[in-house]
Amino acid sequence: MAVHIMTALAYLGEKTSSELLSHTVNTNPVVIRRLLGDLTRSGLITADRGKHGGFRLARDAADISLLDIYRAVMDEQPLVSLHDNPKNTRCAVSCRVRPVLSGYLSRAQQAFEQSLAEVRLTEITQAM
Amino acid sequence: MAVHIMTALAYLGEKTSSELLSHTVNTNPVVIRRLLGDLTRSGLITADRGKHGGFRLARDAADISLLDIYRAVMDEQPLVSLHDNPKNTRCAVSCRVRPVLSGYLSRAQQAFEQSLAEVRLTEITQAM
DNA sequence: TGAAAAAGTAACTATAAAAGTTACACAATG
DNA sequence: CATTGTGTAACTTTTATAGTTACTTTTTCA
Numbered sequence: 001m002a003v004h005i006m007t008a009l010a011y012l013g014e015k016t017s018s019e020l021l022s023h024t025v026n027t028n029p030v031v032i033r034r035l036l037g038d039l040t041r042s043g044l045i046t047a048d049r050g051k052h053g054g055f056r057l058a059r060d061a062a063d064i065s066l067l068d069i070y071r072a073v074m075d076e077q078p079l080v081s082l083h084d085n086p087k088n089t090r091c092a093v094s095c096r097v098r099p100v101l102s103g104y105l106s107r108a109q110q111a112f113e114q115s116l117a118e119v120r121l122t123e124i125t126q127a128m
Numbered sequence: 129m130a131v132h133i134m135t136a137l138a139y140l141g142e143k144t145s146s147e148l149l150s151h152t153v154n155t156n157p158v159v160i161r162r163l164l165g166d167l168t169r170s171g172l173i174t175a176d177r178g179k180h181g182g183f184r185l186a187r188d189a190a191d192i193s194l195l196d197i198y199r200a201v202m203d204e205q206p207l208v209s210l211h212d213n214p215k216n217t218r219c220a221v222s223c224r225v226r227p228v229l230s231g232y233l234s235r236a237q238q239a240f241e242q243s244l245a246e247v248r249l250t251e252i253t254q255a256m
Numbered sequence: 257t258g259a260a261a262a263a264g265t266a267a268c269t270a271t272a273a274a275a276g277t278t279a280c281a282c283a284a285t286g
Numbered sequence: 287c288a289t290t291g292t293g294t295a296a297c298t299t300t301t302a303t304a305g306t307t308a309c310t311t312t313t314t315c316a
Binding site: 146147158161164165176177179181183211 | 294
């Protein structure tokens with residue numbers, strides 16, 4: 001949903017309330033405010049409190065990538081990871097797969113993120 | 129978990145029961161059998177039923193990639209996708225983000241999968 | 257200066273997905 | 287025909303996410 005919101009903010013280009021944003025996503029304002037909180041803490045948007053408050057992009061849409069948004073919202077959790085059952089110490093595989101696999105998985109995730117990094121918010125608003 | 133199992137099968141190199149496999153992952157045999165079912169249906173392993181039954185790789189570990197395993201288990205679901213709330217027909221963004229974004233997301237997913245495709249099961253067993 | 261309009265957040269409920277469990281049918285072996 | 291395995295249905299548990307209610311704090315402006 002974060003991308004939806006960021007796109008809306010870029011598209012509208014002006015200060016917008018969580019109430020209004022919640023309508024475009026068709027959900028509850030609080031859900032949106034929680035998301036907006038993440039985006040604010042990551043420095044992608046700024047929040048004005050009080051009457052006539054609202055949110056706007058903190059910098060130009062050309063300087064915001066899909067990766068920025070993805071990272072703001074996903075808190076460091078890997079895209080896909082191995083189960084986290086305790087290892088069976090009597091099994092060589094159980095003891096050693098983890099580090100080997102996580103190397104390959106994080107490489108794949110880097111490829112994914114690299115691809116997101118190449119897309120700017122402007123590209124999305126323009127394509128609409 | 130599927131990778132863990134496939135690695136174990138490649139590592140052991142012989143017919144193995146779900147019971148035994150469940151021990152290396154430290155979980156319930158039925159959970160494992162459900163996974164083994166996916167892997168069998170995808171043609172990555174073969175299942176022998178009856179007494180002295182068990183599972184083994186259907187082809188050489190050098191011919192099985194992480195992507196093969198990933199696809200066997202994830203049933204076509206995209207890695208990350210937009211929310212699926214109904215669109216607000218009065219909002220241009222709500223109406224049009226979806227197709228635009230899904231293009232970029234599937235491109236990123238392709239990068240991810242490409243990376244997985246480059247890793248063979250042999251590489252993993254050898255690294256252990 | 258106080259009512260109004262907004263963000264921020266805590267605490268709860270609802271929903272859905274995944275994992276785990278129990279129980280049993282079916283298959284092959286010897 | 288008993289034994290040892292797979293296959294699977296049905297249920298419970300767990301966890302994460304979304305949604306909800308209710309409230310505090312901040313700012314504006316009449």
